[in-house]
Amino acid sequence: MSNYTLHYSSITKKIIMSLVGLFLITFLFLHLGINLTLLEKFRPGGSTDTFNIAAHFMGTNIVIKVFEVVLFGGFLIHILFGLILQIQNWMARPARYKIEGWSHTSPFSKFMIHTGALIFIFLVIHLLDFYFKAKVFGDIGSVTIDGKEYHDMGALVLAKFQSIGFVIFYVVLFIFLGFHLHHAFQSAFQTLGLNHSKYTPFIKGLSTIISIILPVGYAIIPLVIYFNS
């Protein structure tokens, strides 16, 4: 059996994965930006209006709608290729060592499939709770802002994060997302052949920073909601 599944070579599969992965990271920043508008609620006299308007924009703007399809496709491709590559990697060593690998390099790179699987579980739950709830089940209240009616996504989020279990689940998963990203961001550059004596150290530093900023940014929101209500 060869490593030629899906016709693409090993390197092509990894290149597609890394491009999609980088795209997913830009999405994570956009999503975080929108989420952070929720914090306005906790300023004196603040409301969830900005968040609701942003959520509405994300749900209706035509460019965003197109990118939504790209995004879902991206996740599917990333997961599919990740799985294929990982299964091939397991098959590449049918007999294991009695004393397993000594090398201590890059711990997070060894658990990409595991952190990835956790992110996937999170994604499913997250989509069911918010995205599908609003889009498919229509199981959501509405608010009127400046005479226009909007889905009250804000109220939905605030209600969800009243439960400590839910908050802990989210925060823990953001930590695992951080583990995934810590290796992922800089690895994508190496995969794309973008290695340089001057810039690679910077990219590696950036990878660490992203793997902290994104989880912390995301985790702040459920924590603030929980401890302010």
Next chain:
Amino acid sequence: MDLTLKIWRQKDSKSKGGFKTYHVKDISPDASFLEMLDILNEELIHKGEMPVNFDNDCREGICGACSLYVNGRPHGPDSAITICQVHMRKFKDGSTVTIEPWRSRAFPVISDLMVDRSAFDRIIQAGGYISVSTGGVPDANEIPINKMKADEAMDAAACIGCGACVATCKNASAMLFVSAKVSQLALLPQGQIEAKRRVQKMVKQMDYEGFGNCTNTGACEAECPKEIKLTNIARMNREFIGAKLGAQKMKL
């Protein structure tokens, strides 16, 4: 020094192997690791048992034949060294040493600690060479070559093809080996002529042999006896992308 050895014994590629325990006594700390195995084999022969098979040739770290996975590390407890150059003083007196063959689907065990690494040969045959039409010998300094590039090519060419990168990689990936062989030629003008075809053919053969995929973990670089760098893998990917996107459609 007295040592307990746990050695993988396997009669041939078809049989099921297993670990066997041996005791060696009065080994000089100045003996090399392979000499210690020679001593064990002498004893086994005296007792009428089959000696332990292991690959070796030069015993001075240049041929790439020796290939033992010792206590969880290819080429044993030291860095940037082949197992033939490791001395017994690197081990503690009275300790247990576990010796295994390289483990990879692409490197099937031939016998005991000896594996079939002809997959590497087939990758080289796929394109790891330059075609030279014979004729007069060109002047050595005729082609200007950037000194930094020449040094990088030389560093990549230091690869002895032992397979430690595959052995240590959690995915049994051969990317470090293949990238060193792609790089040593891609960096030099003589190699660039066939570069686009070469990288595609070698990667294709690498995949065909059933090695795993690189996850940029870096264990290969850490364990390579010749300290081949991960930058070679990035260079190979760069070459590969360039060839796939930029080169004409070609039959590989």
